[in-house]
Amino acid sequence: MNIIADTHTHTIASTHAYSTLQEMVHAAAMKKLYAIAITDHGIAMPGAPGKWYFHNMRILPHRLEGVLLLRGVETNLIDYEGTIDLEPDCVNDIDWVIASIHGVCMPEQKPTVELVTNAWLNVAKNRYVRVIGHCGMADYPFDYERVIPEFGRNGKLVEMNEGTFVSRSTSVPNCKKIMELCKKHGVPIIVNSDAHFSTRVGCFKNSLKLLQEIDFPEELVVNSSVARFQQYVKQYTGVFDTLTSL
Numbered sequence: 253m254n255i256i257a258d259t260h261t262h263t264i265a266s267t268h269a270y271s272t273l274q275e276m277v278h279a280a281a282m283k284k285l286y287a288i289a290i291t292d293h294g295i296a297m298p299g300a301p302g303k304w305y306f307h308n309m310r311i312l313p314h315r316l317e318g319v320l321l322l323r324g325v326e327t328n329l330i331d332y333e334g335t336i337d338l339e340p341d342c343v344n345d346i347d348w349v350i351a352s353i354h355g356v357c358m359p360e361q362k363p364t365v366e367l368v369t370n371a372w373l374n375v376a377k378n379r380y381v382r383v384i385g386h387c388g389m390a391d392y393p394f395d396y397e398r399v400i401p402e403f404g405r406n407g408k409l410v411e412m413n414e415g416t417f418v419s420r421s422t423s424v425p426n427c428k429k430i431m432e433l434c435k436k437h438g439v440p441i442i443v444n445s446d447a448h449f450s451t452r453v454g455c456f457k458n459s460l461k462l463l464q465e466i467d468f469p470e471e472l473v474v475n476s477s478v479a480r481f482q483q484y485v486k487q488y489t490g491v492f493d494t495l496t497s498l
C-alpha cells in the first residue's frame with residue numbers, strides 16, 4: 253500500500269516540534285507526496301499558537317512546491333461533552349480539522365468508558381471535524397463497538413497514527429482493535445505520521461505493518477490513492493474551489 257498524503261503534521265508553531273511549515277512542505281515534496289496538512293495543536297494545549305495563527309492560515313497557498321497544502325489544526329477535546337478548542341472565528345480559514353484527546357487539555361475527572369464514549373459520540377456529530385486523531389489512547393478507552401460505526405456514518409476518518417508507536421506504545425493493542433472494527437464496519441481510515449520534525453514526514457512503516465497484519469482493505473484507506481483522497485477532500489472541504497486544476 254502506498255500512502256500519498258500526510259494529513260497530521262506539526263511545525264515550530266506548536267513549540268514542541270522542530271521544523272518550519274516550509275521545511276515540512278519541502279519534506280513532503282522530496283518524498284513525492286501528493287498532499288500535506290499542517291495541523292498544529294489547538295489553542296488549549298500549553299505552548300500552542302493563539303487563534304490568530306489559525307485565522308491567518310488563509311494567506312497560505314493551497315499549492316506549494318507542487319504539493320497540495322491543507323490548512324489544518326489538531327483541536328483538543330476539552331471536556332467529556334466533546335467540546336473542542338476550535339475558535340468559531342477560524343472555521344472558515346481552516347480546511348482540515350483533526351480532533352484528539354490530550355490528557356493535559358482534559359478535566360482532571362477520571363475518564364470512564366461512559367464519559368469518553370459520550371465525548372466521542374458528540375465529536376462524531378461535529379460538522380467541522382474530519383479526522384479522529386489517535387483515539388486508541390490507553391488512558392481513554394471507550395465503547396469502540398458503539399462509536400466506530402458512528403464515525404463512519406458521519407463522514408469522519410479514523411486515524412492510524414504512526415507517532416503512536418513512538419510516543420504512545422501502550423495504545424497499540426487498542427489501535428489494532430479499532431482498526432479491526434473499522435474493517436468490520438467498513439469505516440474509512442487515514443494513515444498519518446503526526447510528524448514533529450521534517451524527517452518524519454511521510455513515515456508510516458509501523459502503521460502499514462499493523463494494517464497488513466489484519467489484512468485491512470486498501471479501499472478503506474482514504475489516502476492510499478490520489479483519486480480517493482481527492483474525492484474525500486472535494487466532498488468535505490472547499491479546497492479545490494480555489495485551485496484551477498487538481
Ligand SMILES: [Zn+2]
Pocket residue numbers: 326352354385386
Ligand atoms: Zn495528538
Ligand SMILES: [Zn+2]
Pocket residue numbers: 260261262326446
Ligand atoms: Zn499531533
